[in-house]
């Protein structure tokens with residue numbers, strides 16, 4: 001089902017005029033996010049979120065389109081045109097959908113749809129993932145319009161449905177890539193994690209790439225039988241267990257890959273340290289850090305191809321030996337490993353004709369250039385600003401977002417959410433008590449306005 005509506009809006013409607021007060025505009029952001037969080041945008045309700053954003057674009061005199069590509073699932077698209085002298089379009093991307101929640105985990109505090117502003121925080125499902133960023137982008141986008149700046153390139157605001165389940169919204173953007181042709185995409189990704197490696201230091205990993213994905217089912221075939229009489233050699237569970245043990249051992253044996261992004265990030269961290277720490281972190285060969293890095297599950301995942309058994313299927317009853325037993329694997333591919341390479345590796349590893357490999361889903365890893373890229377440099381410099389405790393650097397994300405699809409069609413996508421967060425705040429990501437501070441939100445809007453002024457406007 002397709003429904004495309006262009007809303008023509010009188011250019012004068014609600015436009016700020018000469019007297020645009022940027023600081024007042026920024027301070028409206030918390031209220032705006034509060035209202036956005038009160039709109040339930042779980043799966044198949046994204047249309048309501050798109051309409052919410054659309055109303056605020058209309059108030060700023062910006063035409064927009066709501067593309068309802070499936071019932072209830074809609075993308076919002078709006079463009080501020082530029083003269084093209086500055087290069088291809090810069091696209092500000094967020095996803096409208098949020099994950100669900102467990103109500104009992106939110107008891108005793110503001111609820112997931114409350115949008116409550118309390119104790120300096122705005123509370124609700126999506127505050128971090130990723131309606132907060134959606135509001136940062138909306139506010140910077142409308143500020144650009146209201147400031148009446150002349151743009152050197154097109155700037156798009158894109159808010160999409162279905163990031164969390166099937167990436168349907170992003171795939172829809174790919175279908176319409178002729179209209180968009182984003183040179184750059186700014187999307188979710190790294191946040192400023194406080195005390196990540198050293199106390200007092202906040203590290204912003206800008207996601208410049210994402211690992212690939214290979215989901216497979218291993219189906220072991222064997223002779224059905226009775227549980228009372230083991231003939232294990234011929235039984236499907238036995239074949240499966242052997243295969244899975246090999247997969248687990250293979251995962252354990254992975255050696256770290258020193259991607260240039262990781263080397264640069266560690267260098268940047270080291271530049272802000274002193275003595276031995278600085279010496280070790282900024283050394284070209286970082287093998288001395290191997291143990292420490294590989295002990296951290298997130299860092300380990302970003303430096304290896306991971307072979308992960310995530311589910312088992314096939315049991316019927318304790319006394320029944322099933323003819324087939326199966327397991328699912330979530331294999332995440334480092335940028336040097338293609339899905340075909342991993343499949344060949346897996347087949348050679350298992351080396352058993354009784355175990356069949358079925359591919360459920362595959363997506364190749366994708367990395368955007370970042371070295372000497374002016375847009376990346378602006379994102380990085382403006383987030384660091386004059387804050388000595390903040391370190392910024394490129395990173396390969398272990399998980400994937402909508403960016404992976406847009407990199408495959410040629411965009412340079414960077415993932416960065418401009419919020420400094422503690423480990424405790426990070427726990428709200430897909431978890432209970434999700435919130436973002438008003439300070440983070442306001443600083444985020446200021447950051448993006450600065451980036452867009454530098455990279456998308458004419459003097």
Ligand SMILES: [Zn+2]
Nearest residue numbers: 129130163188
């Ligand atoms: Zn997200």
